[in-house]
Amino acid sequence: MTSACSPARFGARAVVFERDGGVPALVAAATAKDVDLVLVATSGIDGIEPTLAALEAGKSVALANKETLVAAGHLVRRYVGGAASGCGRSTASTARSGSA
Numbered sequence: 001m002t003s004a005c006s007p008a009r010f011g012a013r014a015v016v017f018e019r020d021g022g023v024p025a026l027v028a029a030a031t032a033k034d035v036d037l038v039l040v041a042t043s044g045i046d047g048i049e050p051t052l053a054a055l056e057a058g059k060s061v062a063l064a065n066k067e068t069l070v071a072a073g074h075l076v077r078r079y080v081g082g083a084a085s086g087c088g089r090s091t092a093s094t095a096r097s098g099s100a
Helices: 022-030 044-056 067-080 091-097
Strands: 037-040 060-063
Touching (some): 022 037, 037 044
16 A cells, blocks of 8 residues: 555655755756656745756656746746647747748
């Protein structure tokens, strides 16, 4: 039987909590070579640095809070091409270019 916080319960390699070493531990986990997808589920702005580090490292990121986007959305957009859909084009640029 797996515990409530067991990585196996989520199909994950590891679950890293901020209490396990602070933001540097989150960044290390988010940029590990064997990580494909990073789920950032921190409270407040503590998720900004791990999110940006993961994106910079080419990882896929899933955000479970809005604080990262509210506080640093302009930085996140630099890595995702400005598009929430992941298509690399923002709605505004699509509207200006006349393409759909």
